[in-house]
Amino acid sequence: MRIIVDERERDSGIPLILKDKGVRIVYELLEVGDYVLSSKVAFERKTLPDFIASIFDGRLFKQIKSLKDNYEKPVLLLEGDVARINEFTTRTRAVLGAMSAISLGFEVPVLYAYDKVQSAEHIYIVALKLHRRGESKQPITVPKTSKKIDERIKVLTSLPGMGPTLAERTLESFGSLRRVFNASITELMKVKGLNQAKAEAIYRLINSSYTRIIEGGRQTRLGSNLEEES
Numbered sequence: 001m002r003i004i005v006d007e008r009e010r011d012s013g014i015p016l017i018l019k020d021k022g023v024r025i026v027y028e029l030l031e032v033g034d035y036v037l038s039s040k041v042a043f044e045r046k047t048l049p050d051f052i053a054s055i056f057d058g059r060l061f062k063q064i065k066s067l068k069d070n071y072e073k074p075v076l077l078l079e080g081d082v083a084r085i086n087e088f089t090t091r092t093r094a095v096l097g098a099m100s101a102i103s104l105g106f107e108v109p110v111l112y113a114y115d116k117v118q119s120a121e122h123i124y125i126v127a128l129k130l131h132r133r134g135e136s137k138q139p140i141t142v143p144k145t146s147k148k149i150d151e152r153i154k155v156l157t158s159l160p161g162m163g164p165t166l167a168e169r170t171l172e173s174f175g176s177l178r179r180v181f182n183a184s185i186t187e188l189m190k191v192k193g194l195n196q197a198k199a200e201a202i203y204r205l206i207n208s209s210y211t212r213i214i215e216g217g218r219q220t221r222l223g224s225n226l227e228e229e230s
Contacts, residue, residue, distance in 0.1 A: 001022065001023050002023070003023055003036065003123070004026045004028055005025050005030075005036075006030040006033070008034075009035070010027060012116060014035075014045070014123070033067055033070075041071065044064070047080050048079065048084065051095075055094060055098045059165055068107075076102055078111070079113045079114075080113075150168075152171055153168055159202045159205065160202055161201060165193075166191070166193045170191050173190070188202060
């Protein structure tokens with residue numbers, strides 16, 4: 001039983017849970033959906049905070065439409081306690097309205113999970129049913145967009161917590177990669193979607209010294225001892 005998983009879901013913990021259940025995980029940088037179970041079935045997973053943020057920054061309905069356009073049986077998997085919506089926004093009615101629009105307007109089913117364990121269970125149950133019907137054994141094709149991704153966006157998506165949308169927003173905010181890499185934590189946090197934890201992680205990665213292990217177990221900083229090694 002095989003599932004294609006978006007590379008950005010690697011650290012969510014869900015792929016590891018699925019692996020423990022005997023699922024073969026194949027990572028790809030998916031442009032539509034997060035978990036592709038067959039050529040007909042794909043899950044878009046959103047944590048509650050990301051779901052709410054995506055409503056107000058305009059991402060949500062574009063993603064749902066793309067999911068609907070590319071898969072016969074798309075599913076939105078919403079992870080988190082929906083009773084806590086008011087902890088993330090005062091616009092509770094807008095969030096509930098978005099849920100209704102997805103279910104009734106787009107006719108995309110919404111599955112609710114309390115945490116990553118339940119999310120993995122939802123995905124596994126559907127994948128198992130597809131496997132028993134023989135659907136998952138057929139070659140799985142994933143949609144590819146003709147849109148060319150800017151090389152600078154690709155560079156930024158390698159940073160911690162930086163997806164394509166946030167990378168584009170960051171580049172638009174700073175204007176160049178040099179300015180992003182020279183930015184302070186406070187400056188990074190001015191970009192919508194870059195919270196303190198993400199900004200600190202990005203700053204640490206950019207400004208930390210690189211060391212590598214060489215023969216004999218010694219560590220050396222990049223750029224040092226070049227004459228000795230040549």
